């Protein structure tokens with residue numbers, strides 16, 4: 217299947233949906249291809265999003281920026297933060313005008329700072345569809361297409377529900393909105409997020425930033441995966457014998473991680489939730505409460521066992537480096553939005569999964585869509601499809617005959633073995649990171665030279681490409697983590713527990729065969745002045 | 750993971766086949782979907798939300814349940830009122846109020862028990878974790 221468009225959007229989570237709208241509203245013809253289904257796929261559909269939605273009150277907004285830049289380890293950029301506040305406010309109000317059923321509080325006031333996942337994304341799909349965007353569900357992208365000068369001019373992938381036939385879309389610009397990478401950890405809704413976009417971009421030389429801020433885990437019941445953190449603020453933790461250990465919060469998270477890493481079980485009970493609030497809590501987050509009810513657990517009275525599930529760069533902050541306010545990447549013709557882009561500019565070293573990431577997806581999506589439309593408009597006639605260079609290599613164009621599913625699964629397991637366990641990824645040391653890289657570097661070579669499916673095995677082809685993306689991601693993470701010889705935000709170095717004075721700058725990482733880290737020449741720009749803590 | 754497809758309830762609309770983000774279902778004989786790749790299920794409950802006749806059940810476990818588990822048996826799950834429960838909770842379906850409309854919840858940015866709130870910066874800047 218071949219299509220042409222002005223703008224091609226890869227990914228149909230919130231960032232992709234807003235990007236498609238942004239491009240279409242700028243007058244571009246738009247195709248959006250998602251690995252899964254626009255409406256159900258990605259982190260927001262499953263989890264829902266609280267938003268950094270602040271009324272245009274300068275004092276309130278400045279205080280919010282000051283608070284978040286401190287939390288973010290002073291790596292943020294004040295202009296980007298202010299732009300996100302502005303754009304999120306504008307777009308969420310549009311969402312309201314399109315009829316999103318925001319709740320009203322006791323005083324009758326609409327509360328627009330929280331979006332329920334399925335409702336939000338179902339409405340975004342409708343809006344995107346009405347905007348004239350051609351939506352391709354179950355069309356995972358595998359690789360970018362570039363013209364002779366290296367300008368991104370489309371992408372290609374597989375039609376997963378049509379016998380894995382190849383699709384190609386030629387476009388004047390491409391927006392990557394493929395989400396972060398959770399390493400197939402089975403975290404809530406995140407198995408579609410395997411870092412494919414990062415790999416595609418890196419194959420054309422893109423730089424990344426903040427990849428050390430990737431050690432983010434969410435607490436879920438031991439048997440399951442719903443890492444809904446909000447309600448945990450009411451939890452008390454207990455040990456196996458029912459002795460209280462502490463409460464949630466940063467210290468609680470540490471305690472949880474330490475105990476679980478040591479093989480000790482930890483239980484939670486939401487006994488600090490005031491009785492009068494409980495019914496409202498149930499109503500507000502069915503995706504936390506219903507799974508527990510299905511399992512027969514009353515979270516207010518019964519302690520239940522916990523585990524920590526890796527959410528990686530979904531709720532971490534690293535991703536593609538942006539080179540302009542229009543969310544251009546460092547590759548011409550390629551734009552990035554949402555979790556595939558670095559969120560350090562607005563969340564710094566702290567997790568943005570809690571209000572900033574969702575706001576970022578809305579804002580960066582809008583800007584990237586408009587930016588891509590503008591870029592596409594400056595290009596003359598595009599080269600014929602045959603003249604475009606498919607840029608994909610690792611995991612899809614092996615030197616040899618390709619491998620079977622079992623070998624691909626074993627490869628994924630080998631990467632996961634260095635990335636999922638708390639002892640390797642949450643509790644980082646120079647020694648441990650070096651050992652992980654010693655094991656991951658040859659895995660990358662294997663992905664490059666051997667990994668790929670035999671012809672006709674489409675399902676393995678898709679997984680093999682995802683597997684290569686996981687290996688690339690792990691190496692960027694750990695090279696950056698080695699270079700950041702300190703603890704800051706979600707990056708924890710057991711051998712360097714304090715923040716290093718000379719390290720209050722961002723780190724850029726690039727390369728596939730040889731991974732290189734350098735200091736971002738652009739320094740963080742902070743809000744300063746009276747009243748800033 | 751997806752555990753139950755009720756052939757009795759299913760009206761062969763293909764919604765779940767399309768909506769499942771990880772392509773777990775195939776269209777089966779007579780249009781009733783089959784769980785072709787349970788190992789790919791990411792336990793996201795989306796198929797439950799989209800099934801118009803409450804024919805699907807996703808257990809909250811990230812591994813397949815062993816034979817004999819009550820959450821694999823349609824009569825028990827239906828009897829407990831759990832078939833279609835996610836769709837009900839998010840208020841989808843004719844005559845229901847969208848759950849989003851009712852999701853007021855506790856004042857999550859400001860309230861919350863003192864120990865958790867005390868450690869975080871004050872005001873909306875805090876941004877509770879999801």
Ligand SMILES: Cc1cc2nc3c(=O)[nH]c(=O)nc-3n(C[C@H](O)[C@H](O)[C@H](O)COP(=O)(O)OP(=O)(O)OC[C@H]3O[C@@H](n4cnc5c(N)ncnc54)[C@H](O)[C@@H]3O)c2cc1C
Nearest residue numbers: 227229231251258259263266357395554555571573574879
């Ligand atoms: C449990 C949970 C709760 C959260 N709560 C909050 C919150 O309260 N507030 C907040 O701000 N943030 C929250 N977050 C984070 C927030 O949901 C994400 O930041 C946001 O969804 C990012 O949007 P996105 O579109 O970039 O990525 P996603 O929503 O992950 O979407 C990525 C999309 O790309 C598609 N895709 C992937 N690879 C390919 C490919 N190769 N080809 C085509 N398509 C592809 C996927 O199918 C998916 O649809 C939460 C996250 C989780 C996991």
Ligand code: SF4
Nearest residue numbers: 769790791793794796
């Ligand atoms: S729970 Fe999610 S991944 Fe599993 S079958 Fe249903 S829609 Fe698919």
Ligand code: SF4
Nearest residue numbers: 759760762763765800
């Ligand atoms: S969504 Fe429900 S009714 Fe439709 S095919 Fe799936 S199981 Fe059957």
